[in-house]
Amino acid sequence: MPIRVKSRPLATPDRALSPVSVPTEVPLPDIAHEDVFRDVVKKLSIYVTGVVYLPSTFEQLRTTSAGDDLHALVNHLSTRVTNPAIVNALLALRWHYGSISDGRGISEARANACEIVAWRFLTRLSEREAVEFCLYEIPDGSQGDTSLTDEPADGGESNERSSLLYRPSRSPSPDRRSDNRFGSTRRSQLFQSISKLTISRHATEVEEPEDDPTESFTHLNGLEIAAIADAKRFLSQHVVQKIITGIWNGEIIFWDRLSVHSEKKPRFYNPSTADPFSRLRVPKYLKAYEVAFFVGFLMLYYSVLIEQNRYAITPLEILLYVWFAAFFYDEVSEYIDAGSIFYAADIWNLFDMIMIAIGIVFAILRFVGLYKADYTLVDIGFDVLSLEALFMVPRVCSIFSLSPYWGTLIPCLKEMGKDFLKFMVLVIIVYVGFLTTFSLVGREAYSFSHMAMIVTKIFFGSSYVGFDIMEEIDPIFGPPLMLIFVTLSSILLMGSLTGMLSNSFSRVITHAREEYLYVYSVYVLEASTSNRLTHFYPPFNLLALGIFRPLRLFLPSDDKFRQARILLLRATHAPIVGAIQVYEWFTNKANHDGFDNFRGPRQNSFKRNAAPPGGLGSRPQSGYRPRIPTPHATSAEVIHKPRPQQRVIDDYAGEAPSDVEVRISELAAKIDRLTTLVVALQSGAGVETVETVQT
Known part of the structure; x- marks a missing residue:
């Protein structure tokens, strides 16, 4: 079933599109398995910029013909691309385009397009493959194609002290590393990184800069980038939330044992092989x-x-x-x-x-x-x-x-609080103006502090106080000024504030689920993906501080030092681990291997290669692929280092489709073709080149 992608004009930041521009064909990105993150970002940005050149809302890109090219990109990525950094690159571009304000809405449309492609790409995978792509960490470019499980350059101590948003630096200057702790500097670094790639995306002959512009994204996985990019729709998708819930419940862990040579990498938890003390990080x-x-x-x-x-x-x-x-x-x-x-x-x-x-x-x-x-x-x-x-x-x-109920109210109250503080600026201006006037006009009858309290009471609803004293303030100016102030405060300002807060609540409650899931996802990532191997619960952390912090001043942080921290952790947290083990023993279900909640292949999906010859349409339309069962994996079977290996035809994600699923897929394809035909008839002949699908 060959597919011809609709022609789209290439848009550049310095050239506005004309309604009568002659479109040029935008080829699908040729992303190899070995391409590093920066190359993936470049190739995807060229395609997204070429096919999304008009302002479109998220729903228009998702449900109308404006997103046809995105369907083609998703099909291409899911059938012919095995690079593990696909989701990371799409979410990084989503953050980049979302940070640009062009006044026309094109950048916002491109940001929405990247987010749509990211979660649609995950829906084409099995659940375990989605885990692998979402939790893939961008390796250090200076070390080549290294595994995400490699130790940092400074050894084990980096795992003890490095921040989650760690940024390795080629420069020995300590200032660059300390910048990671400040949000504005961090966001500025990420924005400049992607900007260097997207601005020069057409300059293929230009010499590459000495420093890798994507260095700021090193050691970030897809979910962390989504949190930084405020990709709330992506994080609220079912396939992503199942991963987040798996991390929350401890089905997916990043540390499986407490030992000197432990490595941080995402794993599926196996109670028969994992260290019980690893449950302290759940x-x-x-x-x-x-x-x-x-x-x-x-x-x-x-x-x-x-x-x-x-x-x-x-x-x-x-x-x-x-x-x-x-x-x-x-x-x-x-x-x-x-x-x-x-x-x-x-x-x-x-x-x-x-x-x-x-x-x-x-x-x-x-x-x-x-x-x-x-x-x-x-x-x-x-x-x-x-x-x-x-x-x-x-x-x-x-x-x-x-809780979903209480969790949806907190974003509403937070947004209403922000709007209230902004509105209070106008209230203070009006309040100070009338207070000054009343104090000067009625200075013989009331002191400044007394008048300030009277004006405050009037503002909070005690209008009768103002009417009782308006003639005492001044028989000429007092009554009209007080009438104006009471009208402004009790009717205009308070009514406007009530209406504005109502609109704020309605606006946020519409997307309250996304806001709640975003806050929930950030908390889970913040609690679970720390690079610190030995995490002491308070107040036991004071023991570690009092014992090991002084020793760090004159003793090297070697394996014996880490082993001492581990021994102290085991001694102080043994009762907590015992309580966790008892709880899991009572609540344990049939998930003995830790994989039953995540469907799909029990092996690394990054080993898949390109689709077999025959074009993009050689993959079954339903998106399912038959596969050979594999034995149960252990805790050691993790998201391995991707290797450039050929993908076999049988290595498909998911199980074989049922008859109902096949019929639903065929019906959806027919509806898509009918929708395309209706849109073409409404737009008129010669206005738009309609995508043709030949079966």
């Missing part, structure tokens, strides 16, 4: 322990406030300080591991920072007051500590944000 158990930690935190907090000893520090207060220190150190470690982009995406981290700030202020006031015997300062310190409940109680209940 996001579900991390969240459960976090709730238990905050419950203990809250109990200590209430105990100290109820006791409130002004003259001495009690044992409970000392324990509260220990809890604060462990919480603070854990947040710092989480920020370093995840990077500021992922850390700032979780709204609860803002609560954590405020809680830490309140705790520091309380400790300073408490110690200074006791040292100087100034008990007024001590009382102020306890008053400051009482503010902690405003953030600690919601933080304890943050577990409810993982």
Whole structure:
């Protein structure tokens, strides 16, 4: 079934398209299995720029003939391309085009096109193949085609201290590496990386720059790039959410054992071969322990406030300080591991920072007051500590944000809060203007502070107060000014604020599921993909800090150093691991090999080669491929290093289709042809070259 792609004019950033431009043919990208990430980005950007040259919405690209060329690209990628960086490149381009504001909507259309192609490509794969493509990490270009499981250049210590958004640098300057911790700098680096490729996409003869422009994406997998790119529709797709849920439940893990030579790489969990201590990195158990930690935190907090000893520090207060220190150190470690982009995406981290700030202020006031015997300062310190409940109680209940119902409300409240703060700028301007006028006109009757309180009461609905005193302010100017102010505040401003917040809620609730799944996905990635092998739960992290941080100053971070950290982790976290094992023993189902929840081949799909001769249409239309069963895999069967190996005809993703599935696929193809014919008849002869499909 040969397919002819519709002709499209090539668009360049410096040349606007004319409605009567003569279209030129845009060939499908020729992506080889060995192509590095930068080459894949270049080739895909040429095609996307050529076929998406008019403003189109996401739904238009997904459901109308405007997305026909995207169908052709998906067919081409799923049948003839085996490069493992396909999803990474598409999502990187989605972020690049989404960051450009051209005023015409073309860049937004291209960003939507990249996102559509990415998730449609995953739907053509089996679930296990989708795991491999989504969790493939871009290797270091300076090391060639290395496996994603290779150790970093600085050895094992990099696995202990590197941030999640690690960026290797060819330059020895430490400043380039430290830039990863700041979100704006990180996003600027990623934007410049892809821009260097897309701007020079037509200059094939130009000499390549010395530094790899895609170096900023090194060691990022597809899901992390999707989170950075705000690809919320991609992350909300069922096939992607199943991967996220698999990571959340521990079916997909990145560390399978605690040993000196452990390597971080995505695996399917096998309880018979994996180390039980690897379950400490499962996001579900991390969240459960976090709730238990905050419950203990809250109990200590209430105990100290109820006791409130002004003259001495009690044992409970000392324990509260220990809890604060462990919480603070854990947040710092989480920020370093995840990077500021992922850390700032979780709204609860803002609560954590405020809680830490309140705790520091309380400790300073408490110690200074006791040292100087100034008990007024001590009382102020306890008053400051009482503010902690405003953030600690919601933080304890943050577990409810993982529920779809409560999780959809949080993005709405967040967006409404942003709009409210923007609107309050206008309110403050009006408020300051009238306050100044009323204070000057009625200076003989009311002081400035008294007038400020009266104006505030009027703004919050006590209009009768203004009518009672308007003649006392001034018999001439008081009544008309007060009438104008009451009208503005009670009717115009408050009505406008209510309508704006209503629109904000309606706008966000429409996509609330995508927003909730995005926040949920970011939390799972933040909790699971850390490069730190030994993660100590608080307050045990203070033991590691007190023991190993001083030793790091004069002892090398060798294998013995890592082994000591592992021994301490096993000694302190054995009860937690025991509780996890008991829980999994009671809740264990029939998934003895850890693979039953993910359908598809139990081997690396990157070993597939191009489709057999016969053109793009040689693959069955239904998208299913017969395959030979393979034995159950173990935990060691991971997403291996891709090798340029020929794909056999039988190595297809998925199971053989049923009769109903075949008929549905044939009916869908007929509907597509009928839709194309109707669109061609409506547009008129000669206006658009219709894609022809010959069977």
